[in-house]
Amino acid sequence: MKYHFDRIIDRRNTHSYKWDQSVKLFGREDITPLWVADMDFESPPAVKEALVRRAEQGIYGYSIKSDSYVEAIIRWFERRHGWTLRPEWITDSPGIVTSLSLAVELYSEPGSQVILQSPVYYPFYDVIRMNGRQVAKNPLILRDGRYEMDYAHLEELMRGGAKLLLLCSPHNPGGRIWDREELLRLGELCLRYGVTVISDEIHCDLALPGHTHVPFASLSEELANITLTCLAPTKTFNLPGIQSSFIVASNPEIKRKFDMRIKTLSLHMTNFFVPDAVQAAYNEGDEWLDELMHYINGNVEYAIGYLAEHLPQVEVMRPDGTYLLWLDCRKLGLDVKGLKKLMFEEARVAFSEGSVFGTEAEGYLRINLACPRSLLQEAVERFCKAAAAYAVK
Numbered sequence: 528m529k530y531h532f533d534r535i536i537d538r539r540n541t542h543s544y545k546w547d548q549s550v551k552l553f554g555r556e557d558i559t560p561l562w563v564a565d566m567d568f569e570s571p572p573a574v575k576e577a578l579v580r581r582a583e584q585g586i587y588g589y590s591i592k593s594d595s596y597v598e599a600i601i602r603w604f605e606r607r608h609g610w611t612l613r614p615e616w617i618t619d620s621p622g623i624v625t626s627l628s629l630a631v632e633l634y635s636e637p638g639s640q641v642i643l644q645s646p647v648y649y650p651f652y653d654v655i656r657m658n659g660r661q662v663a664k665n666p667l668i669l670r671d672g673r674y675e676m677d678y679a680h681l682e683e684l685m686r687g688g689a690k691l692l693l694l695c696s697p698h699n700p701g702g703r704i705w706d707r708e709e710l711l712r713l714g715e716l717c718l719r720y721g722v723t724v725i726s727d728e729i730h731c732d733l734a735l736p737g738h739t740h741v742p743f744a745s746l747s748e749e750l751a752n753i754t755l756t757c758l759a760p761t762k763t764f765n766l767p768g769i770q771s772s773f774i775v776a777s778n779p780e781i782k783r784k785f786d787m788r789i790k791t792l793s794l795h796m797t798n799f800f801v802p803d804a805v806q807a808a809y810n811e812g813d814e815w816l817d818e819l820m821h822y823i824n825g826n827v828e829y830a831i832g833y834l835a836e837h838l839p840q841v842e843v844m845r846p847d848g849t850y851l852l853w854l855d856c857r858k859l860g861l862d863v864k865g866l867k868k869l870m871f872e873e874a875r876v877a878f879s880e881g882s883v884f885g886t887e888a889e890g891y892l893r894i895n896l897a898c899p900r901s902l903l904q905e906a907v908e909r910f911c912k913a914a915a916a917y918a919v920k
């Protein structure tokens with residue numbers, strides 16, 4: 528391995544949300560935080576070098592994204608996903624959740640139903656509710672330890688008048704990479720009922736070996752025409768702190784509305800550090816990303832293997848992608864409070880507690896696997912040891 532994903536980097540007292548906020552939230556220093564979805568790995572060396580060079584300029588003035596920035600994005604999606612983007616389809620946004628929220632505001636009516644597929648990344652609920660819309664839940668079906676979409680219920684919601692759908696692809700939590708047929712079937716319904724799709728594909732680059740992400744809008748021109756895709760280099764290259772993302776919309780009407788709102792809110796200027804960092808990541812990050820996913824895959828295998836051996840009561844969903852592992856802990860017989868006590872007080876680990884992703888995920892936990900293996904081992908071992916007391920009951 529060229530890159531050192533095993534290296535422990537102390538992130539304490541670095542304004543880290545994951546590490547420093549955990550101390551505040553859980554009231555103790557000795558907790559291993561594997562919740563917030565960033566990685567405990569350095570970004571690709573080219574990104575770090577670009578940022579250092581940029582910092583050394585000393586003048587931190589207003590900045591622009593030049594053609595080379597957009598070209599880097601286009602080349603990446605062509606190379607990694609076989610998806611050809613045009614520069615005029617792309618607009619920058621400070622973050623995916625910002626884009627999701629703007630999309631709810633722009634493409635649905637106040638008070639109307641907006642569809643999500645639960646359990647799902649919790650800000651999906653917030654952006655719907657906080658914009659005065661209603662959550663139209665299309666719970667995923669758990670079949671043979673994997674999530675599948677419930678098309679019959681989806682159609683009911685669309686027939687009932689829902690005109691906007693927030694798609695999480697790949698899916699967080701659960702790590703499903705929706706395959707072509709699943710997406711086409713979803714797309715057919717959206718076309719039939721005039722539903723606009725906001726496709727959050729922030730995890731698109733994090734496919735595990737043997738899996739391929741299919742961009743929803745790449746399926747056909749017809750589907751691209753009803754879709755706004757939210758993308759970012761931030762999950763892929765561990766850059767969420769620099770706050771950078773973009774949307775892709777080939778439909779000029781959808782795009783125009785989004786651009787106007789971004790301008791109205793004065794969100795169109797870029798962060799000084801973003802263009803160089805993102806360009807370096809997309810132009811020079813391929814090899815790093817391939818090694819990263821190889822390492823993450825090792826963490827997936829380790830965690831699945833260890834849990835199966837030491838805590839078989841917990842059912843683990845094998846992810847197709849992402850660096851997230853979704854555990855069904857319902858057989859431990861603990862309620863939300865009990866699970867939190869087990870994690871924070873007894874095992875001294877902070878995984879994400881399931882019910883924040885949807886009421887149907889009560890009794891589940893999500894582990895962020897993007898950390899050095901030794902850290903993961905320590906956390907999983909402590910968790911299994913503490914949980915064993917409940918498993919025997």
Ligand SMILES: Cc1ncc(COP(=O)(O)O)c(C=O)c1O
Pocket residue numbers: 564621622623624625648695699727729730759761767771772
């Ligand atoms: C599905 C999904 N969307 C969006 C985000 C956050 O994106 P941003 O930080 O750009 O708002 C995350 C982070 O975990 C995520 O998992």
